[in-house]
Amino acid sequence: MTHTASLKIDDKEYPLPVIVGTEGEKAVDTRTLRATAGYVAYDQGYGNTGSCESKVTFLNGDDGILRHRGYPIEQLANHSDFVETSYLVIYGELPTAAQRKEFGLRLRQNAVVETQMQKILEGFPTSASPMAMLSAMVAALPAYHPQLANNNFEKDLKVFDQAAAVAISKIRTMVAMIYRYQKGLPFMFPKQELPFCDNFLHMMFSEPYKDYVSVPEVTKALNLFLLLHADHEQNCSTSTVRMVASSSSNLFTSISAGISALAGPLHGGANAAVMHMLQSIHDEGDDGSRFIAAAKSGSKSNRLMGFGHAVYRNFDPRAKIIGQACGTLLSKLGIDDPLLNIAQHLEQAALKDDYFISRKLYPNVDFYSGIIMRAIGIPVNMFTTMFAIGRAPGYIANWHEVASNPKGRIYRPRQIYVGPVLRPYVPIDQRG
Numbered sequence: 001m002t003h004t005a006s007l008k009i010d011d012k013e014y015p016l017p018v019i020v021g022t023e024g025e026k027a028v029d030t031r032t033l034r035a036t037a038g039y040v041a042y043d044q045g046y047g048n049t050g051s052c053e054s055k056v057t058f059l060n061g062d063d064g065i066l067r068h069r070g071y072p073i074e075q076l077a078n079h080s081d082f083v084e085t086s087y088l089v090i091y092g093e094l095p096t097a098a099q100r101k102e103f104g105l106r107l108r109q110n111a112v113v114e115t116q117m118q119k120i121l122e123g124f125p126t127s128a129s130p131m132a133m134l135s136a137m138v139a140a141l142p143a144y145h146p147q148l149a150n151n152n153f154e155k156d157l158k159v160f161d162q163a164a165a166v167a168i169s170k171i172r173t174m175v176a177m178i179y180r181y182q183k184g185l186p187f188m189f190p191k192q193e194l195p196f197c198d199n200f201l202h203m204m205f206s207e208p209y210k211d212y213v214s215v216p217e218v219t220k221a222l223n224l225f226l227l228l229h230a231d232h233e234q235n236c237s238t239s240t241v242r243m244v245a246s247s248s249s250n251l252f253t254s255i256s257a258g259i260s261a262l263a264g265p266l267h268g269g270a271n272a273a274v275m276h277m278l279q280s281i282h283d284e285g286d287d288g289s290r291f292i293a294a295a296k297s298g299s300k301s302n303r304l305m306g307f308g309h310a311v312y313r314n315f316d317p318r319a320k321i322i323g324q325a326c327g328t329l330l331s332k333l334g335i336d337d338p339l340l341n342i343a344q345h346l347e348q349a350a351l352k353d354d355y356f357i358s359r360k361l362y363p364n365v366d367f368y369s370g371i372i373m374r375a376i377g378i379p380v381n382m383f384t385t386m387f388a389i390g391r392a393p394g395y396i397a398n399w400h401e402v403a404s405n406p407k408g409r410i411y412r413p414r415q416i417y418v419g420p421v422l423r424p425y426v427p428i429d430q431r432g
């Protein structure tokens, strides 16, 4: 069925094209409205604006559906791993065995972060935010790989495979370096022979003369955690990556901006905020009702962290998967984490509460992910950097879409100006 749309303003009608996506999502194309009618579309925070066409991820928030390149997240979580899903997200297809091997090799060969970059870390107080450190290190990558960062789409696309591998592999190494820097521990070099997740765990937890011993359940849980974060459509940080990319910025600069956007507590920072919340419920011996009551006040700073989502009006499918994995990992490792019980009780209480029911607020991916990371041994202040490792493939795939779109234009939204109207300059001695 073809659709038509028109907008009637006063007595004049303006026909507008309708765009329909492959999953039936419909959009009214308002691009010409300013030229034809002198109007812009107003949509504060872009909550109902399709800012681009994308082939990477399909998300239906009403039905709780998430698919990467057509593959349901549940199937990827069951059968794939982070490296394979990264390939899928970036290149659009599941890799053949040869492609998987080549991609894995490229990641292994690009794991070492240049020794000089340690100085960037050393310029930070150890108390600094790990996300600030990570964003700064990624922003510095063009200086160390000028051939991969030309700020020229034609040139940058020719070296894309290498740049993508550098970004994914080094962001992981940087996170381990940040952790060790903050703890005053010597850096561990990556080991070429180790798979992606084990290599990360080695760089985090090996000690001089005492290598980290891989625990299959832990590796599996880490793989799942990263895979579940691989991409999530036009969220705040991915849109930031696209926006920065649209000025012809190179991949690393664009990702660095995305990492800064991810840091906020309403976005990637929520995973740490959830743990702080669960911990204070535990410390206070409360049953969580104080947090639920405060969340219902409507104040942004009192929200129930790990609950609600900008697009899901149903269960976040990632939360279901990670919630189950949490229980499995803890029981396999024999860990009795009181915070898991608190989280489960809080979820039950919120899901029975009218405030949350009427607003369709459900647990999101961050609600349980912290408990998995805690079991792996990741400290709370590093949680959001873990999200950044996971989200790297999504940033890369979205940067690629912007860079390879010959018709793309610089992102430049309009605004409705509501400030003072024209007024003459007042000299300082006449200001009252």
Ligand code: CMC
Pocket (backbone or CB within 6 Å): 232, 235, 265, 266, 267, 268, 270, 295, 296, 298, 302, 303, 304, 305, 306, 307, 308, 309, 310, 311, 359, 361, 364, 365, 366
């Ligand atoms: N606790 C209490 N009330 C909430 C919450 C919450 N966590 N989330 C939304 N609301 C309220 C909101 O105040 C609004 O109330 P009212 O209709 O009375 O004004 C109503 O629910 C609808 O809000 P919304 O339009 O669904 O929310 P939004 O799109 O403005 O914000 C959000 C989405 C994720 C920022 C928000 O739900 C939130 O702050 N959640 C807590 C932080 C969090 O867990 N963030 C992680 C998101 S998932 C990982 C990621 O991709 O970033």
